[in-house]
Amino acid sequence: MEFLTRFKNALFLIAVLVAQAIALAVQVRSPVDAGEPDGRSVRLIRMWATATVTPFERAAHGVGWGIHHGWSNYIDLRHVRQQNQDLQQQLTRMRIEQAAISEDALQGRRLQAMLGFRERYVGSTIAAQVIGASGSDQTHVLTIDKGSRDGLKPDMAVITADGIVGKIRDVDPTTAHVLEIDDQSSGAGVILQSTRIRAILHGTIAGRVQIGNLTADSRIKPGETVLTSGGDQVYPRGLPVGTIESIAPDPDHQPYTAIVVRPAVNLNRVEEVLVITGTQSDLPADAQQDLSAAEAQHAADLSAERLPGIHDDQPPGTAPATPAAGSPATPPVVAVPHPLPALHPDRFSSGSTPPAADLKPGAPISAPGSATPSGPAPNSQPKQPAPKQEPAPTSPQP
Amino acid sequence: MVTRSYMSRREVEQQSFSLGVAVCVPLGAILLQVLLPMLFPALAILDLPLIVTLFFAISRRSPIAGTMTGATIGLLQDIFTSQHIGINGMAKSVIGYAAASLSSRIDVENTATRAVLTFLFSLMQSVLLYLIERRLLGIRDFHQLWLHELLRATVNTLVAVPVFLLLDRWKRQD
Numbered sequence: 001m002e003f004l005t006r007f008k009n010a011l012f013l014i015a016v017l018v019a020q021a022i023a024l025a026v027q028v029r030s031p032v033d034a035g036e037p038d039g040r041s042v043r044l045i046r047m048w049a050t051a052t053v054t055p056f057e058r059a060a061h062g063v064g065w066g067i068h069h070g071w072s073n074y075i076d077l078r079h080v081r082q083q084n085q086d087l088q089q090q091l092t093r094m095r096i097e098q099a100a101i102s103e104d105a106l107q108g109r110r111l112q113a114m115l116g117f118r119e120r121y122v123g124s125t126i127a128a129q130v131i132g133a134s135g136s137d138q139t140h141v142l143t144i145d146k147g148s149r150d151g152l153k154p155d156m157a158v159i160t161a162d163g164i165v166g167k168i169r170d171v172d173p174t175t176a177h178v179l180e181i182d183d184q185s186s187g188a189g190v191i192l193q194s195t196r197i198r199a200i201l202h203g204t205i206a207g208r209v210q211i212g213n214l215t216a217d218s219r220i221k222p223g224e225t226v227l228t229s230g231g232d233q234v235y236p237r238g239l240p241v242g243t244i245e246s247i248a249p250d251p252d253h254q255p256y257t258a259i260v261v262r263p264a265v266n267l268n269r270v271e272e273v274l275v276i277t278g279t280q281s282d283l284p285a286d287a288q289q290d291l292s293a294a295e296a297q298h299a300a301d302l303s304a305e306r307l308p309g310i311h312d313d314q315p316p317g318t319a320p321a322t323p324a325a326g327s328p329a330t331p332p333v334v335a336v337p338h339p340l341p342a343l344h345p346d347r348f349s350s351g352s353t354p355p356a357a358d359l360k361p362g363a364p365i366s367a368p369g370s371a372t373p374s375g376p377a378p379n380s381q382p383k384q385p386a387p388k389q390e391p392a393p394t395s396p397q398p
Numbered sequence: 399m400v401t402r403s404y405m406s407r408r409e410v411e412q413q414s415f416s417l418g419v420a421v422c423v424p425l426g427a428i429l430l431q432v433l434l435p436m437l438f439p440a441l442a443i444l445d446l447p448l449i450v451t452l453f454f455a456i457s458r459r460s461p462i463a464g465t466m467t468g469a470t471i472g473l474l475q476d477i478f479t480s481q482h483i484g485i486n487g488m489a490k491s492v493i494g495y496a497a498a499s500l501s502s503r504i505d506v507e508n509t510a511t512r513a514v515l516t517f518l519f520s521l522m523q524s525v526l527l528y529l530i531e532r533r534l535l536g537i538r539d540f541h542q543l544w545l546h547e548l549l550r551a552t553v554n555t556l557v558a559v560p561v562f563l564l565l566d567r568w569k570r571q572d
Contacts, residue, residue, distance in 0.1 A: 009461035013495045016469050020484040027482050049477040060433050135431040136479045137442035205541045268439035
């Protein structure tokens with residue numbers, strides 16, 4: 001009894017430490033549900049705590065937002081009309097550019113479909129505001145003002161217009177916690193844009209974003225863009241992650257290199273985010289509309305293009321047959337000139353090679369003319385322009 | 399006639415706080431710790447809960463009260479920082495106990511002493527967190543940047559001195 005009285009302070013400390021150590025052990029060892037970072041009881045504790053603090057966070061965020069935007073709105077409104085016109089024009093240009101890029105993407109999809117690859121596009125998103133942070137530089141977690149009531153679930157990707165921010169870690173009814181890509185425990189599958197090297201991205205203790213599973217490669221250079229690869233089943237493929245900032249040998253994990261990536265998003269200044277709530281295998285409806293418009297525009301551009309040998313023989317003043325640029329409903333007319341017959345045909349002459357479907361692996365290619373091609377392949381393009389003295393047929397082939 | 403009693407120096411100088419202060423100040427510190435880095439990301443280096451733990455521990459001068467204060471504030475901090483619940487709780491329990499035990503032996507009303515204590519206990523917390531993560535939880539990938547921890551201790555010290563002076567106004571002599 002005297003022992004207890006004498007050492008009551010130290011015994012109390014030991015009791016408190018032991019209790020917390022046991023609680024830690026339970027958290028670490030207890031089976032966790034799939035997709036959940038914590039056990040059920042810990043999740044409940046965090047949920048109650050978050051629910052207690054969230055009103056304060058919302059209020060503080062609202063006040064700060066109001067003051068900041070009240071002032072900035074006053075400043076911005078002076079030139080808002082001109083800015084609006086500029087932005088509208090920029091938006092129009094961007095939509096046209098995006099449509100052109102979408103066409104390339106469509107071609108890529110066709111090739112991927114031939115290989116059995118299924119691309120996933122961003123189908124639906126929910127906009128959310130950041131109302132809190134973890135308050136520690138050892139964990140990089142954001143709190144957003146949308147939760148399970150809005151359809152959010154763990155492991156959903158969180159992005160901004162600039163690139164990826166992170167993924168949903170855990171969800172409460174009205175809020176959710178986003179694990180940023182610079183957190184130590186985060187990870188993402190990425191691909192280097194130009195070299196197409198796949199890698200795994202993770203955060204570091206210093207709050208940096210790093211690729212650590214690649215060996216030294218002279219093709220990887222600072223400044224290269226890093227995109228999501230889609231292999232982690234969290235982030236859709238092709239979203240910007242950042243650019244390579246530096247490459248250095250990793251002293252802790254030889255022979256790997258530590259490739260530091262500068263995030264595309266300023267993770268310290270994230271205010272509004274988009275949570276990807278669904279993906280789809282087809283392009284979104286508006287992108288498809290842009291794509292069809294771009295295809296019509298592309299066809300019109302091709303028709304209007306002065307190809308050698310097509311329009312040179314036209315009388316002066318005769319305008320080339322161009323569909324109206326503003327009528328996307330007009331069926332596209334693609335001008336593909338017929339190649340002229342060769343004077344001395346050989347195996348390199350256009351149309352002399354049999355179709356690939358008729359060839360057999362290992363079999364020698366037959367002599368010119370033996371394959372009896374019926375004519376040029378429908379999509380074949382002439383390598384050389386036709387001479388001007390012998391104009392090509394003027395009737396375009398659809 | 400003067401009443402004399404036999405009390406230790408610690409008992410004479412023990413100070414207490416009203417319930418409102420004892421509850422609101424730690425909660426306010428944790429709330430600020432969550433909100434401030436949103437506005438100023440660099441302030442994530444600051445550890446307001448540690449400063450408040452130190453203040454209450456050295457003011458009350460009771461190791462049991464210091465342990466309880468540290469454990470409560472640390473556990474709340476764990477809940478909000480998405481860490482395993484108990485990491486900061488254990489570290490701050492030890493800090494609270496040590497600070498309270500030390501405060502009964504040295505003069506902690508002096509500003510310079512407070513600054514030195516804050517600096518040392520901030521470093522001590524970094525060491526404790528490292529030990530808990532690496533040794534107790536066995537997280538091999540956990541690293542501390544010790545230069546960064548030195549910077550953190552300095553920043554905590556610079557902020558703690560005025561905060562202590564501010565909180566001194568709410569002390570209640572027993």
